[in-house]
Amino acid sequence: MTNNVYKTTCCVIGGGPAGVMLGYLLARASVPVTVLEKHNDFFRDFRGDTVHPSTLELMHELGLLGDFLKVPHQELTSTGGVIGDFTFKAANFRHVPTHCKFVALMPQWDFLDFLSGQAKKFPTFDLRMQHEAVDLIRDAERVTGVKVRSPSGNMQIHADLVVACDGRHSTARKAAQLEVREFGVPIDVLWFRISRSSSDPEQLLGNFNYGKALILINRGDYFQAGLIIPKGSFEAIKRKGLDAFRESLLQIAPFLGDRVGAVQDWDQIKLLSVQINRLRRWHQPGLLCIGDAAHAMSPAGGVGINLAIQDAVATANLLGTPLREGRVTEDLLRRIQQRREFPTRVTQRLQVNAHKVFEHVFQNTGPLTAPWQLKAAVRVPGIQQALARVIGIGIRPEHIEDTEKRPSLPRWFVPGVAVGAAVLAAVAVVAVRARRDLRRKKYTEPTASPGS
Ligand SMILES: Cc1cc2nc3c(=O)[nH]c(=O)nc-3n(C[C@H](O)[C@H](O)[C@H](O)COP(=O)(O)OP(=O)(O)OC[C@H]3O[C@@H](n4cnc5c(N)ncnc54)[C@H](O)[C@@H]3O)c2cc1C
16 A cells, blocks of 8 residues: 655665665765665675775775775685696786775675765765565656555655666566566576685685585685585485585585584575576666666676676766756666676676586586696786786776766856966066066166266
């Protein structure tokens, strides 16, 4: 039953990386913006914790980097892998052309708490937790708002523009019946924690062996572990029992030793189903989809969060002023898709290719040997720097364009200053000449004789 009706300029659905960044940037540009997040807090584990150099550079451009780096995090300067007994470095971030030459590993809730905390300093920012978008409101063909469920009842939020940032299972894109292209994905990920000891590898490592792949992300005193499994195989793994599961972890990463014993219950392990898909059209009159709502990303390369943030920056750059001035057109929404679709396509293509490597790993259930091509490739000079650039900065990085309206100067100001400066210069020239003439006169005039 509705209830409350509320009006804003831009209604953002979803308080993930895309939604909170967009909310921050629009509020910074003095646009009234309401961000709806269905959960009570940002505290959800395994949401991806990688803040890449491109995002850190945006923090620098916004003047937030110093404070941001005070939030506890680990700094990942390189990534690598172990295939069988061959250890290699894949990407080296020490040379990326940004202020921070590392990936910051920070729990996503800390990242979102920080950014939303900064956004709340702007008077036009309105974050509503426990507000779930359940449907869109339309006026003929145009989306004009969102139907919302909240603990205090149902409400309608009317807006000049609705931006769907509600992730892979986007309610808004379903309600808008936007067509989705799915790209087959052969993997799922099992996420869990394993304690870390000081002698363990510091940097991110992918371990490939015996038909399995285990990613270990250093989170200080524990690893966030991701076991990559063939899609749909979790039930079969469960049927084999926890002993077999722990044994398989040890087979891939023997250095974990008896720490794998801490995995005592299937409830400690969370299945995350991986998808790659993309909308054909990211917009309708009054509605724009960005981030995973427009293009669900796989965890491969850990780039989904950064891509979502780049979408938000491009959106704020293009729409900040038109939103403030009430002139957002569908053509502008189309331009956002045009700008962001190319980097998305390329990144998704790279992820699809990375999945083929996993398929190859799954097919070889015995001890794995690294192919000679890989051994040769990692020795090519500059390859680690090039990979770091692709992963850390991505394709077509966005930068903050200052959309804040600065007070404009009065029309007479520039000509007035010019005339004033010209007058001053003329006076100065005349004065210098007069002084010079006076001096010349003083030295050339004959001194008057006493009786004349
Ligand atoms: C297993 C796995 C691991 C990953 N690991 C990484 C990684 O390490 N690094 C990385 O960069 N990327 C990773 N990704 C990809 C990354 O999670 C996404 O690309 C990224 O989170 C997209 O950000 P987003 O803001 O678009 O959406 P999301 O992060 O999905 O945020 C959507 C938000 O909207 C809210 N919401 C949803 N529906 C509604 C509604 N109806 N009303 C109100 N709010 C709603 C949700 O609660 C959520 O807060 C991983 C993906 C998977 C599947």
